[in-house]
Amino acid sequence: MPIQVLMPALSPTMTEGKLAKWLKNEGDAVSAGDALCEIETDKATMEVEAVDEGTLGKILVAEGVEGVAVNTPIAVILAEGEDASALQGMAAAPAPAQQAAPEADTVAPVTVPASAPTAPATPPEEETTSANTVTQTVREALRDAMAEEMHRDESVFLMGEEVGQYQGAYKISQGLLDEFGARRVVDTPITEHGFAGLGVGAAFGGLRPIVEFMTFNFAMQAIDHIINSASKTLYMSGGQMGCPIVFRGPNGAAARVAAQHSQCYASWYAHCPGLKVVSPYSAADAKGLLKSAIRDPNPVIFLENEILYGSSFEVPDDPDFTVPIGRAKIERAGGDVTITAFSLMVEAALQAAESLAAEGIEAEVVNLRSLRPFDTDTVVQSVQKTNRMVSVEEGWPAAGIGSELAAQMMEHAFDHLDAPVARVTGTDVPMPYAANLEQLTIPRPDNIVAAAKAVCYR
Amino acid sequence: MATPARRKPKAAAAKAAPRRKKAAAKAKPKPQVSRDELLGFYREMLLIRRFEEKAGQLYGMGLIGGFCHLYIGQEAVVVGMQAAAREQDTMVTSYRDHGHMLVSGMDPKGVMAELTGRRGGYSKGKGGSMHMFSREAGFFGGHGIVAAQVPIGTGLAFAHKYRQDGGICVTYLGDGAINQGQVSEAFNMASLWQLPAIYVIENNKYGMGTSVERASATTDLHRRGDAFDIPGMQVDGMDVLAVKAAAEVATAHCRAGKGPYVLEMKTYRYRGHSMSDPAKYRTKEEVSKVRQESDPIDYARDLIFENKMADEASLKETDREVKALVTEAAEFAQQSPEPEPEELYTDVLVEA
Known part of the structure; x- marks a missing residue:
């Protein structure tokens, strides 16, 4: 049975890489430990070694192809006694720059979609000094x-x-x-x-x-x-x-x-x-x-x-473009619930907002951007409109950013709240290594969806 | 800033300066110092001592609060070092910092008013004894965390080299601070990048209440730069002329672009670690022996007389002038009002 060589993840966050160079040719004998090819990631160029013995039967991804997703078959190794006929019916080389994100059970459980989510209904940024991007x-x-x-x-x-x-x-x-x-x-x-x-x-x-x-x-x-x-x-x-x-x-x-x-x-x-x-x-x-x-x-x-x-x-593309410190950004407008987040959690919040929209709940996603000073005004204005708020962060719950935001809303938007502020945070434990446990630790869009529905009493 | 080819001058002759017995008991060679310079050293050391005595007094009266670390006994170190300084040089030290500020040229009134927490203090009353600065005087603190000033001083030296302004940063640290990990980290970078940094270890024998012997596996502190190829020298820190001579060697080394230098000043503090320290870890006899035999001000005075640079009357005049300065500073420090309540919220951030 021919053995597939898969595109490896060479770092904890790698989702794709470039097949820089093949070090073996089709027909070459390979033994375990032989360098097969060079893979270039955003951090480094590394050699991939064979773990099996046999003959390099077919190269599925040519040299120079970029954006090869982790776990894509890149070559086939034929075991002793097999010949090229064994390759018939095997998948052809996949297109580069695969859009499919790796499955959740691959090495990188928290994945980034290959294409960034386009922020829906984003109001133009006041700091943008040029329309060109x-x-x-x-x-x-x-x-x-x-x-x-x-x-x-x-x-x-x-x-x-x-x-x-x-x-x-x-x-x-x-x-x-x-x-x-x-x-x-x-x-x-x-x-x-x-x-x-x-x-x-x-x-x-x-x-x-x-x-x-x-x-x-x-x-x-x-x-x-x-x-x-x-x-x-x-x-x-x-x-x-x-x-x-x-x-x-x-x-x-x-x-x-x-x-x-x-x-x-x-x-x-x-x-x-x-x-x-x-x-x-x-x-x-x-x-x-x-x-x-x-x-x-x-x-x-x-x-x-x-x-x-x-x-x-x-x-x-304006060289004078800057974002002022202390200003949040409405990434997605909505009238039913305010979701605040920063950094990677904005992505989770936007994904949650998509799901909520499908259920008829329009979430307003506030990208905090600045944590000191806080843009309290922008959050308060949003809550005045939505009357509900969910704070999302990766950090631990105790004395967290969400705790502070909840207090700020008590002080500045108490009369506008129709539900207690909800917090979606990292779990209150040191980060575990095991993939399944790690996934339970970092806030996911479905956690945010659940919290948003709860504050909307849905 | 990388210096690829590693040089390696052998550590300069790190000869221990012989400890002096009773100053006057020894025939001394004519000092390599002019009359004006030696009289200046005497005056500066005396100013520090009188200032510190006054600070101790005001502390006792409840006018100075918190921590207050006096420099009495160590005056020759900073005065001798400053003799080799130039306009563009910078200085940074720990919390035993009053003497360093006075020698930097900071106004005794502003220093004392900071000790009393008043508006007229260098930090408007918001820093206190341990946190005072004057950019104008090239004095960068006044740092309250033991050894934190060492990487900071190394960074000031980095800035001197980056800007090629010819300046040196002199960083003072105590024998207690030398065992902090960040000192080794800073030494390594200073040598690696050949920074114009002089590290003056003021070895007053005790880090708070723990003697050097009880805290340090090796007590030749001038050799602490050895692992980083930083030359070091041990100096009699009670002899202002020995300090000055060492300072000239170290500054010449730095100004020639040869990188950092370590000077270990063997000195002694007469008072406790801070005002609240009863200093029971040493005997009264030990303290009085140093005072009688090695006092840096007495030593300078003896030198002045021996070399007939001034007579008793003219030194008395200097004493009076210094006392008047300190009295004026103490009065100012009591009359200057406390900071306005609005001052609580200023200086947290620089307005962009």
């Missing part, structure tokens, strides 16, 4: 934002682990070393506490550092400098010591990386005066907010999401 991934948008700001201001520099020669652990800083050189794209040792403090000192010294944490999980090593040194010194100095610095990196759960690498820090940082905290959803959010963050004279925590990095959105 380009399609970009969140990753490209972040890169461009940094490059544009580094061109604009000589004092802006990027530092962090693997940001330079490696081109970024998640390829966010791709090409920046070539463009700006090692003076301004600084590879650091693995020393979060140290380089966060060094960044703060550099900011005191008149520079505008962008400090990349490979993920925000590792920023716990550095949180003393973020809070005690960056956020408080302006106040403690009576206004003399501004600290213009951006701490950025992926936040929240990736996929299957378990408790120490899967955590949302939104409420931790949003708690602290002296910081600004933003968390973009779309590529336009990412670009516009990052440019604003870099220009901001204060420390800004910029919480990205690894799973969104490869998602594509429309981004205004």
Whole structure:
């Protein structure tokens, strides 16, 4: 029986990749451990090794094909004694850039649709200064934002682990070393506490550092400098010591990386005066907010999401496009229930809104974007219209963003609420590794649908 | 900022400065210092001491609250170091910071008024003893978290190099701070990137109540940069001229683009760790022995007399001037009003 070689997932979040090069030809003998081909992902190029012995019977996906979904058959290995006739009737090579998202039981349980959801009925953004847009991934948008700001201001520099020669652990800083050189794209040792403090000192010294944490999980090593040194010194100095610095990196759960690498820090940082905290959803959010963050004279925590990095959105092509910090965005208008979310959860909220619409409930989805300061006005105005609210976040429920929003609604929209504010949050446990348990931990669209129906008494 | 080809000058002769016995008991070579300079050192050290004594007094009167860490005994360190500083240099230290501010050229009135939490303080009363800054004076704090100033100072050095302004950042830390992990992290980056950073370890023998021997597996603290190829030197921190000489070696090293330098100053604090420390971890005899035999101000005074740079009367005049400055600062610090209640909400964020 011929053995299919499937497109492997080479990282916890990989959903597709490019078949860069075949290292074996059809007819070649292969044994276990032989490198069959090279696969290029958004993070790295890696070799795929054979796990079976036999002959490479047929190559199903040619060299150079991009967007090959994980688990697509890419070749067939014939066992001893089999010949090409055994291949008859086998599936032809699938089209590249498959639209089908991987099944829920594949390696990446939280998946991103290959095409980004087009935001329905999105009112034009007031910050958009140009009608023209380009399609970009969140990753490209972040890169461009940094490059544009580094061109604009000589004092802006990027530092962090693997940001330079490696081109970024998640390829966010791709090409920046070539463009700006090692003076301004600084590879650091693995020393979060140290380089966060060094960044703060550099900011005191008149520079505008962008400090990349490979993920925000590792920023716990550095949180003393973020809070005690960056956020408080302006106040403690009576206004003399501004600290213009951006701490950025992926936040929240990736996929299957378990408790120490899967955590949302939104409420931790949003708690602290002296910081600004933003968390973009779309590529336009990412670009516009990052440019604003870099220009901001204060420390800004910029919480990205690894799973969104490869998602594509429309981004205004105006080089002066920015998104002001402190402004939420109505992603979808609706009159029956307000759903607030940020980062990846906006996607879940939009999917939930689709399902709700099919049942006759029109949800208004508010993409918070900024967690400190909150755009309380936009949320209150929405609740005044819908009289119901569901808050969605990946983080834990206790003292979370949803807790804060519920309190804000008590204070500012109490008379408009027809039901208690509902919270959909990450489960109150450390993130489990097992795929099925992990799926139970992160809010899913059906959780949001259920909460929305509950507050609508449906 | 990467420096691909690794240099490696051997660590500079890290010779321990001999501990002095009674200053006057030893025939000293004529100091490499001018009359004006030595008189200036004397005056600055005296200003710190009188200022700190006054602060202790105001603390006792309840006019200064919270934590208050006095620098008495260590004056020669910061005064000698500052002798090698230039206009563009920056300085950062921990919470035992009053002396550093005075030497940076900050106004004693503004420093004392911050201690009393008044409007006229450098931080408008919102920082207190441990958190004071003056961009104008190149003084970047005043940091309350042990060793946090070390990466910060390294970042200031990074900014000097990035902007190529010729400046050096001098970071002061104590013997207690040296065991914090972030010190090693900062040393590594400073050496890796050849930053113009001088780390001055003020080894006053006790990190709060724990002696160096009880806290550090190795007590030659000037060698703590060895693992990172940072040259180090141990210096008699009670001798302002020895400190100045070491500062010149270290600053020349930094200004030549050779990267960081570690100076361990053997010094002593006469008072407790903070005002609330009864200092029962050491004997009275130990303290009085240092005071009698190694006091940095007495030493400078003796030098002045031996070299006939000034007579008793003119030093008395200096004493009077310093006392008047401190009295004025203390009066200002009591008369300056408390911050307006509205000040509570200012300076949280810079308005964009």
